[in-house]
Amino acid sequence: MAGSVAQWVLLSFVAGFAYGLNVDLTAAESLKEASSTIAYDMMATYTGNQTGDNPGNLPEPYYWWETGAMFMHMVDYYYYTGDPSYNEATVQAICWQAGMSGETFMPENQTKSEGNDDQVFWAFASMAAAELKYPPPQEGYPSYTEMAQNVLNQQIERWDPDTCGGGLRWQIQSLNVGYNYKNIASNGGFFHLAARLARYTGNEKYVEQTEKMWDWISSSALYDPGTPQGIRIYDGASVETGCKKPNTAQYSYNYGILIGGLAYIYNHTKDSKWLEPLHGIMNATFNIFFNPEKIMVEVGCEPFDAGCSTDGLTFKSFTLRWLVLCAQLVPETADIIWPYITASAQAAARQCSGDDNDVCGYHWTDPTWDGTQGVGQQMSALAVIQANLITVDDLAAPLTLDTGGTSKGNASAGTGPEYTGPEGSPWLTKKITTGDKAGAGILTALFLAGTLSGTYWILAY
Ligand SMILES: *[C@@H]1O[C@H](CO)[C@@H](O)[C@H](O)[C@H]1NC(C)=O
Ligand SMILES: *[C@@H]1O[C@H](CO)[C@@H](O)[C@H](O)[C@H]1NC(C)=O
Ligand SMILES: *[C@@H]1O[C@H](CO)[C@@H](O)[C@H](O)[C@H]1NC(C)=O
Ligand SMILES: *[C@@H]1O[C@H](CO)[C@@H](O)[C@H](O)[C@H]1NC(C)=O
Ligand SMILES: *[C@@H]1O[C@H](CO)[C@@H](O)[C@H](O)[C@H]1NC(C)=O
Numbered sequence: 180m181a182g183s184v185a186q187w188v189l190l191s192f193v194a195g196f197a198y199g200l201n202v203d204l205t206a207a208e209s210l211k212e213a214s215s216t217i218a219y220d221m222m223a224t225y226t227g228n229q230t231g232d233n234p235g236n237l238p239e240p241y242y243w244w245e246t247g248a249m250f251m252h253m254v255d256y257y258y259y260t261g262d263p264s265y266n267e268a269t270v271q272a273i274c275w276q277a278g279m280s281g282e283t284f285m286p287e288n289q290t291k292s293e294g295n296d297d298q299v300f301w302a303f304a305s306m307a308a309a310e311l312k313y314p315p316p317q318e319g320y321p322s323y324t325e326m327a328q329n330v331l332n333q334q335i336e337r338w339d340p341d342t343c344g345g346g347l348r349w350q351i352q353s354l355n356v357g358y359n360y361k362n363i364a365s366n367g368g369f370f371h372l373a374a375r376l377a378r379y380t381g382n383e384k385y386v387e388q389t390e391k392m393w394d395w396i397s398s399s400a401l402y403d404p405g406t407p408q409g410i411r412i413y414d415g416a417s418v419e420t421g422c423k424k425p426n427t428a429q430y431s432y433n434y435g436i437l438i439g440g441l442a443y444i445y446n447h448t449k450d451s452k453w454l455e456p457l458h459g460i461m462n463a464t465f466n467i468f469f470n471p472e473k474i475m476v477e478v479g480c481e482p483f484d485a486g487c488s489t490d491g492l493t494f495k496s497f498t499l500r501w502l503v504l505c506a507q508l509v510p511e512t513a514d515i516i517w518p519y520i521t522a523s524a525q526a527a528a529r530q531c532s533g534d535d536n537d538v539c540g541y542h543w544t545d546p547t548w549d550g551t552q553g554v555g556q557q558m559s560a561l562a563v564i565q566a567n568l569i570t571v572d573d574l575a576a577p578l579t580l581d582t583g584g585t586s587k588g589n590a591s592a593g594t595g596p597e598y599t600g601p602e603g604s605p606w607l608t609k610k611i612t613t614g615d616k617a618g619a620g621i622l623t624a625l626f627l628a629g630t631l632s633g634t635y636w637i638l639a640y
Pocket of ligand 1: 233
């Protein structure tokens with residue numbers, strides 16, 4: 180990986196500061212080469228396929244959910260570039276993490292700290308594999324679609340009508356920090372996954388689930404249509420306040436998850452009622468998270484001295500991924516969205532000037548590498564740069580079972596509150612005790628940081 184900052188400064192001095200990944204956003208070969216360079220450096224961090232290691236895990240400080248997110252982008256990578264170099268590792272990781280738990284992405288090692296949002300990010304990876312016709316799962320595993328259905332069906336059973344009029348709690352285990360929090364990553368994640376399953380399988384049950392969750396989200400205090408920027412989305416709220424006092428932290432992926440879900444469900448139902456919230460959330464996304472040059476800034480953490488947490492460094496990648504998806508599935512938004520993608524891609528490439536121009540920073544508005552590196556930075560640069568292959572190579576939109584998808588589902592997979600995996604699954608016998616209480620995965624640190632960015636928000640806007 181990268182040398183020290185000092186080394187880099189020296190090198191760039193010698194080279195006359197002509198730095199940054201050189202990429203022509205209108206040329207397929209250039210885009211593929213840049214994507215390959217960035218993906219290579221990201222995957223170099225992954226050790227899960229080495230002997231004695233566990234597939235689907237990244238080393239510290241990366242949480243388990245981030246590995247799911249990384250493989251989601253690697254599924255996309257193959258779709259965009261056609262480069263199969265990482266397919267084997269990706270299929271293995273998805274199957275391993277799903278398979279340790281009756282195909283529900285609740286592996287024993289994670290159950291203590293796993294939240295609904297952590298689980299759903301792995302389901303996004305398997306759903307992408309279904310929609311993009313990724314090489315099939317290993318022998319003996321259910322289809323990618325079934326893995327995603329398992330997760331949704333399990334989460335349907337976690338619907339909690341007793342507080343805040345419904346929705347999902349962030350955490351699954353009642354002893355975890357965050358069990359009293361209802362957040363967009365979990366509820367929006369459910370909405371997004373249900374919308375994808377509705378579109379992919381055509382099963383009406385998923386349309387109903389999408390509607391039910393949307394009704395909850397859009398009538399909650401996490402959804403604020405009365406702002407000059409557009410529809411603002413807040414991170415979450417605690418059940419003790421009846422979810423009435425939201426944590427107003429601004430994280431782009433909360434917007435991105437909803438934009439993606441709205442695009443899928445609109446594309447499937449063709450019902451124009453989805454367009455107004457879609458445009459409202461998109462407006463807020465552009466007004467809040469992009470500078471006047473249309474370059475993305477993760478405003479909830481990026482401008483601060485402390486910067487973004489390990490989780491926060493990944494957020495741009497999802498928002499950008501699902502904006503691009505929206506441009507495909509809701510064609511009338513394409514002309515609005517693409518200028519933000521190309522401007523951010525160009526800026527991200529400039530930040531990829533660490534080491535031998537393969538290490539990316541995340542302050543995309545800075546003209547030179549910010550000296551940081553990590554999986555989140557690589558993931559975000561990869562997501563925004565490789566997406567340009569959609570227009571250059573005229574790639575087909577994600578498939579459905581009606582338009583060539585081959586990953587058959589099983590609508591009753593994983594149903595019922597008692598569903599805990601196949602016989603002998605460790606999850607069956609696992610009892611969570613107080614001693615097991617562990618820090619939750621995604622967002623624990625951010626929950627605390629939320630107060631901070633709330634302050635920033637008031638100052639800045
Ligand atoms: C859980 O951890 C144990 C011990 O490190 C390991 O043997 C097992 O493969 C892990 N399971 C998964 C799904 O990573
Ligand atoms: C692990 O995956 C990486 C990336 O696909 C690959 O370069 C490496 O050879 C793989 N290692 C093993 C032991 O399979
Ligand atoms: C989004 O912003 C555009 C341009 O400012 C405006 O015309 C449109 O009405 C807005 N849409 C919504 C739903 O807020
Ligand atoms: C759904 O997406 C496809 C693929 O991009 C597109 O051709 C179609 O027009 C979209 N449907 C609607 C209702 O916009
Ligand atoms: C579908 O899932 C249900 C519930 O897990 C299971 O009983 C059934 O065997 C599955 N059907 C197929 C065809 O795999």
